[in-house]
Every structure is written in structure tokens, then in C-alpha cells.
Amino acid sequence: MTQARDEIKIGGLGASRKRVEDNRFVRGKGRYVDDIVLPGMLHMEILRSPLAHARITSIDVSKAWQIPGVRLVLTGDMMAARNLAWMPTLSYDTQAVLATDKVRFQGQEVACVVADDPYIAKDACEAIVVEYEPLPVIVNPAQAVAEGAPVIRDDKENQPDNVVFTWEVGDKAGTDRAFAQADVVSTLDLHYPRSHPSPLECCGSIADFDRSTSKLTVYMTTQAPHIIRAAVALVAELPEHMIRIVSPDLGGGFGNKVPVYPGYVASILASILLERPVKWIEDKTGNLISTGFGRDIYLRGEMALRNDGKILGVRMYTDSDHGAFFSDAQPSKFKIGLLHSAFSCYDIPVAHLVNRGVYTNKAPGGVAYRCSFRVTEAMYFQERMVQAAADDLGMDQAEFRRRNFVRDDDFPHRTPWGFLTDSGQYGKCLDVGLEAIGYQDFLTEKEEARKQGRLLGIGISTMTEPLGAGNSREYDILGIKMFDSAELRVHITGKAILRTGAKSQGQGHETTWAQIVAHELGIPAEDITVEEGDTDTAPFGMGTYASRSTPVAGAAVSMVARKVRAKARKLAAHLLEVSEEDIEWELGRFYVRSAPDHGVTIQECAIAAYSNMPDGMEPGLENVAYYDPPNLTWPFGCYIATVEVDPQTGVWDVLRVVAVDDCGVRINPMIVEGQIMGGLTEAYAMANMQFITFDAQGNCVGSNYMDYLLPTAWETPGYELHEVVTPSPHHPIGAKGVGECATVGGPAAFVNAVMDAIRDTGVRNIDMPLLPDRVYEALTKRHDVSGAPPVRTDDE
Amino acid sequence: MTGLYEEIREEPAADVPVRRVSITVNGAKRTADVEPRLLLAHLLRQGFTLTGTHVGCDTTNCGACTVLLDGQPVKSCTMLAVQADGHEVTTVEGLAGPSELHPIQEGFSDEHGLQCGFCTPGMMLAAKALLETNPDPTEDEVRWALSGNLCRCTGYQNIVKSILWAARKLQSQAGT
Numbered sequence: 001m002t003q004a005r006d007e008i009k010i011g012g013l014g015a016s017r018k019r020v021e022d023n024r025f026v027r028g029k030g031r032y033v034d035d036i037v038l039p040g041m042l043h044m045e046i047l048r049s050p051l052a053h054a055r056i057t058s059i060d061v062s063k064a065w066q067i068p069g070v071r072l073v074l075t076g077d078m079m080a081a082r083n084l085a086w087m088p089t090l091s092y093d094t095q096a097v098l099a100t101d102k103v104r105f106q107g108q109e110v111a112c113v114v115a116d117d118p119y120i121a122k123d124a125c126e127a128i129v130v131e132y133e134p135l136p137v138i139v140n141p142a143q144a145v146a147e148g149a150p151v152i153r154d155d156k157e158n159q160p161d162n163v164v165f166t167w168e169v170g171d172k173a174g175t176d177r178a179f180a181q182a183d184v185v186s187t188l189d190l191h192y193p194r195s196h197p198s199p200l201e202c203c204g205s206i207a208d209f210d211r212s213t214s215k216l217t218v219y220m221t222t223q224a225p226h227i228i229r230a231a232v233a234l235v236a237e238l239p240e241h242m243i244r245i246v247s248p249d250l251g252g253g254f255g256n257k258v259p260v261y262p263g264y265v266a267s268i269l270a271s272i273l274l275e276r277p278v279k280w281i282e283d284k285t286g287n288l289i290s291t292g293f294g295r296d297i298y299l300r301g302e303m304a305l306r307n308d309g310k311i312l313g314v315r316m317y318t319d320s321d322h323g324a325f326f327s328d329a330q331p332s333k334f335k336i337g338l339l340h341s342a343f344s345c346y347d348i349p350v351a352h353l354v355n356r357g358v359y360t361n362k363a364p365g366g367v368a369y370r371c372s373f374r375v376t377e378a379m380y381f382q383e384r385m386v387q388a389a390a391d392d393l394g395m396d397q398a399e400f401r402r403r404n405f406v407r408d409d410d411f412p413h414r415t416p417w418g419f420l421t422d423s424g425q426y427g428k429c430l431d432v433g434l435e436a437i438g439y440q441d442f443l444t445e446k447e448e449a450r451k452q453g454r455l456l457g458i459g460i461s462t463m464t465e466p467l468g469a470g471n472s473r474e475y476d477i478l479g480i481k482m483f484d485s486a487e488l489r490v491h492i493t494g495k496a497i498l499r500t501g502a503k504s505q506g507q508g509h510e511t512t513w514a515q516i517v518a519h520e521l522g523i524p525a526e527d528i529t530v531e532e533g534d535t536d537t538a539p540f541g542m543g544t545y546a547s548r549s550t551p552v553a554g555a556a557v558s559m560v561a562r563k564v565r566a567k568a569r570k571l572a573a574h575l576l577e578v579s580e581e582d583i584e585w586e587l588g589r590f591y592v593r594s595a596p597d598h599g600v601t602i603q604e605c606a607i608a609a610y611s612n613m614p615d616g617m618e619p620g621l622e623n624v625a626y627y628d629p630p631n632l633t634w635p636f637g638c639y640i641a642t643v644e645v646d647p648q649t650g651v652w653d654v655l656r657v658v659a660v661d662d663c664g665v666r667i668n669p670m671i672v673e674g675q676i677m678g679g680l681t682e683a684y685a686m687a688n689m690q691f692i693t694f695d696a697q698g699n700c701v702g703s704n705y706m707d708y709l710l711p712t713a714w715e716t717p718g719y720e721l722h723e724v725v726t727p728s729p730h731h732p733i734g735a736k737g738v739g740e741c742a743t744v745g746g747p748a749a750f751v752n753a754v755m756d757a758i759r760d761t762g763v764r765n766i767d768m769p770l771l772p773d774r775v776y777e778a779l780t781k782r783h784d785v786s787g788a789p790p791v792r793t794d795d796e
Numbered sequence: 797m798t799g800l801y802e803e804i805r806e807e808p809a810a811d812v813p814v815r816r817v818s819i820t821v822n823g824a825k826r827t828a829d830v831e832p833r834l835l836l837a838h839l840l841r842q843g844f845t846l847t848g849t850h851v852g853c854d855t856t857n858c859g860a861c862t863v864l865l866d867g868q869p870v871k872s873c874t875m876l877a878v879q880a881d882g883h884e885v886t887t888v889e890g891l892a893g894p895s896e897l898h899p900i901q902e903g904f905s906d907e908h909g910l911q912c913g914f915c916t917p918g919m920m921l922a923a924k925a926l927l928e929t930n931p932d933p934t935e936d937e938v939r940w941a942l943s944g945n946l947c948r949c950t951g952y953q954n955i956v957k958s959i960l961w962a963a964r965k966l967q968s969q970a971g972t
Binding site: 019021022024025026030031117198199200201202251252283284506507508670673674677678680682704705706710713714716718719 | 800833834841842845847848849850853858888889891904905906908910911913915916917920940942943945947948949950954955956
């Protein structure tokens, strides 16, 4: 008890410690890539394709060169001459850096101009004349696999069609048998629309090649600096020790800043050619139309059900739209990410999933947008299917879930698609949520309102998801195992510096990592500096995305602190003149077991490490830990929304949102709650307004914030947060990932609520976003409303 | 430093159109010769090295570039520097006093009103304009006043709390 109290006092585990990052941010002293100015720096702009699919017949750059202040014009041919026209993606595909043969999506990079300032560079881009021969455009999977469809990736050998891959998991024959025995088969066709992570800060880089040292320094917006260093070494064929990637403050990431983008590569080449620093800062349209989008998957879902509510089997057949290049950052063994983590919280005997990935004339990506590799789609599909199944059985949606949950005493539990879930209290979380929302009272209120013609609805979404890739047996990107790292150096006065292979984009690592060290060593959190994002100083790590920081790098922080503590124990034994076995540890202090008053603090051990170590002991007090987790962590979320739909307009308002999150032990409850509220807002956004679609010609409808709607403070509902704590059985401090949970689980709660409100129409589905016109169409026409994009017809 | 926003030289460059502007930025008068097309956000960031004003969307939607022009919030990414000639501009760097943070800055830190920090300067300046005309706003009034500013991290709830925290602190300061 004393220890817990002391620990909060020093900013340890469980303290809602104020963030140390905030002091610079509230003063406007954050240092984002665009804030960095290097002597002699030039500016690069990108000319993008206006067409979605076209052959390039000519590029005339002569007028661009005539503009004073232009230093370099780069085209695909110039890149090709240096073997840089194409680059490998993180998913074993290739992607054009600058187009040579044809353009394959609207916004594709065609040429770059480097000039004295960005205005001149933009002028010069407009002076470049490109002639195109338009080609037929493919904007969805149905078109992509249609007979006679033009082959988008005619640059690739052995690519006769537009199918990127087909990926299958589960037991087909067993699932067929389960369906043959079903009392009821529930089916649902869904589309999870394309969306864009859209951090407020766009992507950018400053490449600085120094000929005199042959060193390339790149300041860039990346969530995974070490992966980028490896990629640059491979693509640019530069020695890895001569590459330094620095990821400074990031204005959000959400998965958008994981892939390697052509702008980075072009700025690096430009700096090498010009021997001057070259800055590239993307504008918002460039970001929205060319960089990693999220989602864009179609589902045919089927559930075999017994009349008593038991799920007997599940089928998921999905088509994923990857755009023109397969450039997702997926673990290499799982082509469609962790889509097969769907239904992990339910006890499903048998299941079968097939995903077909296709190329289309849309921007590449399919990135993990606040998501552990397609988990967001998985859980949306799951929870929409679950609600439809409950409806088909005429069963209460909460009760249906409860009957199918994996029980608390059934862990570890192997899912039919191969995951091993390890912990959770699913029923308890649901109970806490139902109690908080006042479930029975709301059902009564809803019935009363119905009599007056008002449409109230309640939606539930419950899910467990795999966070913290990986374990190295199963998870790697380009063969690099998905471990992470931490390096801790305790200074002579007992202060310390910690570096990790993760990279905060707003998650507050500078605050929370210090709290883990405080917990392990008893050094006050305020005495610990945290540094990330510089590959010259940070230990190798796979970066921050897919909610993996706390599960993997956070665990490494614990482990490195324990290594340091082990050495400090030897120093303590020396100082106390007893043997190590006679020493006990309490927060921040070693003492002699038989004489508890006789002890030394961790700070005294630090001094001794530099001034009074025993004979034969290596001086210093520091270490490094590489942590390879034994399993993913399995947080659980229960999200419940109540809504009212206006039958006259189709507009729906959120009445209340209750979130119950079980992310294990919370390092900093304030920051966890901040993550959950941010995640809920993205969930609300996707359910309500936020999507990117394309017209039949492949024009991106959503290329700026006037067309791509994001919720403001005005629309965004308030949230009521609750918690259940089931520690991770394998994480050193029992923590689980949490950053994406609400974004993953939340959308279905809102959609289920609206579908519940309009249940009387018999409509089974409206695809997201549930725009008023879609809801109105469902209400008045009484049919499902699909969000599938338009299909080009012959006469267009 | 580029030719677009050099501080005053004896002889302006020959063939680039140039306009001289004088803007009082955070209380100090700044004079510069600028291209007429130069955006105010770029003059502040690159010319005056006040990089706390962020450019998010280029289209007046996200509000990361919000500054106060004579006390009114404006989006400096779609305002020309020449339009600010003769006016007073307050940026985030002008919020804190010599020794202590402005209550709005304290509120954002205290109530966890920021995560990545990119929207924060614009949010705080929009809040400052609100609290100067409405020192005791309701939650809805705060939300409405912020509806020109996007945040992708926080979900706004803590931003609203931060501003209400600041309002209380400012009122208690005014009362003493």
C-alpha cells in the first residue's frame, strides 16, 4: 500500500501524470519537420497526375527549367537512369516513384521540381507539360475482376490480371458441415468504405546529403524510422551506417506515416544530386489523394446459427481494394493483415475466410489506419453480422453476445482462425456497459418513443483484438521480426535517459515510458528523459503503429530497467557489505533483509557505479533490451451508443456513448482515456461522415477538407468512459494495447444503433457512412443502401 | 531565407513584385518586403520564424494556422501577408507572459487537451478570442467557437474541458 502511494508520488505506474511534452507544444515550440530550416535548404514540389489511368506520351519540362530559381526538375526517365523509377513496397510489391510508362491513379507522382522556395517550385510544376492517352479506369473489385478488364499492373511479369493475392484461412469442409446443420443462416453484405487517416500534419521530409562525409540525414514524418533506414539503404543503395533518419515531433500519424512515399525518395535523390538540403512538404490534397488510405473492403458474411442462439460457424468472403500498388505495411505472413482476428471474443467452433485483394486505379495503401492491420474491418464486420444474426433469431442483441462469448475460465482460447487469446472478462465488460447506459430503461423509453413516431435506437459493439505485433515466430515486415527495444542509461546522480525503437505521434511516450522506469527503479519520472526517433541514437525498433508501443516497446522498457536493477543490486551488496542474496528491493531502495533500516537508494547505487564499484565490475549503469513478446495482447472493448433518427430527414443524433475498455494495467489513466476519446471520435466519424469515394473516372471525391468531412467539436458527441482491468498474463507490467480499440470497435456501435432505430422498416444494412440521404432512402424506400462506388458503363 | 520574405534590404530585388508590409506581431512591429502572393502563415513561419503557427489543410478548414488579427481569429493559410499590413497579429508565441503560461495554455496541459500538438496553437487562439468576448461560456458555446478548428487526436472533450478550466481561472484572476 505504501509502495503504491509512493509510486504515484514519483509519477510511476497508474499516475495520471501531466505530460512533459505539453510544455513545448502549448508554447508553439514543438519541432515538426516543416519547422526545421537548414542552411542553403531548397524546396521540392511534386507534379501529380490528373488522370486515374493513362499512358504518358510525352513530358516537356523545358519551360519549367526557364523559371529563375529552379534548381532541378526530376522525371521518371531521370529516376530510371539511376534505377530509382520503382521502389519496393513493404508488402513485396513495387511502386512507381515517378511514373515512366503510365499513371495508375489520380494524384500519382509524375515529376518533381526543386527550387529556391516552394512558390517557385509550384510555378515550375505548372509549367511542365504532360500529354496523356487515357485508358479505361477501374474503381472497384467487381470491375477489376470482370472479364476483359484492362491489366493495371502491366509493368509486372506474371501479372495477367488484377488480382494481387488470394488468401485463405480456416476449415472450409468443417464450416460447410456446420452450415448444413444450422437452424438459421444469417447473411449480410457490407462495404467498409475507403477512408484516410488524415493526420493534420501532412507528410514531408528534408534530405541532407553531405558529400564531404558521405552521410545522408533525413528528417521525415515517419512512425517507423528504423524501417525507413533499412528501406533507404536498400532502395538508394547507400551504406546503412551513413544514413540517419530523424523523426521529430509528428503532427499525428494514425498509420498514414508508416509507408515509404515517392516524395521521400525524390527529395533524397535531389539532395544527393544538388548536394544541398531539400525540403518536401506535401499539401493536404497531395496527402489525401496519394498517401496510404485505410479500409476499402467488401464482405459477404454468413453465420450458421442454432435456434437457441449458439453460433455454429462463420464464413467471411471478402474483396479488398488495394489501389494501384500493394503498399500496405502488413506482417508478411498475413496478406490481409489480421482480418482473421474477427470473432475472437466469441466461441466459434469452425470458420472459413477467403480474401481476394485486387488492384484498382486508386491510390495505394490499405494502411493500418488506427488499426492493427485490418482489425478495424474485422470487428466492424463481426459486430454488424452479430447484430443481424440476433435479429434473425429474434433474440436480444446483448443476450446473443453473452451466450457466445468465450468464458472467463476458458483462456487460453484458440480461435478457429488460429489466434490464441489469453485473457479477458467479456461478460463483465458488457454488464458494466449495459448498467451504465441503463439498458432496460432505454428499451422501455424506445418503445414509448416509437408510439409517438420517434425513432430511438441502441447499438452494442463488443470485441477483443490482437494488439502488439508481434511475436517473431509469426510477425515480420520484409523479414524483420517485429520485436522492439529500449536502452536505459542511468547517470552518476541517478537521473537517466531512456531511448526506444518506438516513435510517439501524440501518444505521450516521453511521459509514460518514464513512468514505467519509475515503477521498475523508483527513480522519479521527472528525472528521466525519453528520446525517440533518431536512428543514430535509438536502438533498432519497428516503430509505433497498430497499438504496439506499450505491448512491445513498453515491455522492453520494463525489461531494460530490470536489467539495470540487477546490476544495481550488485552495487548495493557492495555498498551494504552483504551478499546479494541477503538483499531485498522496495521501490527505489535496496535493504538488508535482516536489518531493513540498513539500505541504499537507487541513486546511491548510481553514484557507486561510477565512483565506487567493486573490484572486477564493469563501471557504469546502463543496458539495452530487445523484447520479443510471446503473444499479442488482447484488450477488450464494449461500446454502446444510443441515437435518435429524424424520420423526416434521415439525420441521426447521438444521445449517449458509453465505452468500457479493458486494456489491462493502465500506465497513465489520463493518457489512456485521451486515446479512447480520440478513438471514439474516429469511430463516430466513420459511421457518420468520413469517407473517400471515387467517381467512375477515378477522380477522388474527398481530396480536401471541404469534400472530406471530419467531425468538429460541434458534431462530436460526449463520451462516458468505464474500465475493467484484466492484466495481460505475459506483459511485464500487465498492460495491453489501447490506442486503436475504440476506433476498431466503435463504428459498429453507431451503425447498429441507427439500424436498431429503423428496425421497423425491415432494412438490414446501410453502408457507412450513414449519411442522411442514405438513411432517408432506407426509411422511405425500405431497402438496403449500398455504399459501393459507381460502376463505369459503356456509354460513359 | 528565400527571396520571398527577406527582411528589408537597401535595394529590393529587381524583377520580383514586392510590397512592403508592417505588421505588429505579438506586440513588436515587424516590417518586411514580400511578394504580394505570400501567405500570412508563410511570412509568420519562415519570415519571422514563428513556427508555432502550423499549416494543416491549405483551405481554411482545419484551423491549425489560426492567429488573431486585431483580436479576431483568422486562418493565416488563406490570408495574404499584404492583407495584414498595418494590423496586429497574435500568434501562439505571444500567449505566454515573460514568466508564466497563459491560463489557456495551463488549461490545455492540465486537462490533457492535446496529444500531437499540431492543432493546439490554433485551438488556443480560437479559445482566447472566445473568452475575451464571453468569459463564462457554456460547453456548447465552447464547442461552437471551436467548430472552425479540427483535431484528429483528442475527440475534443478534453479541449472543451481545457477551455472551461481556463475560463474559471481567468475569472478568478479577474475577481481578485
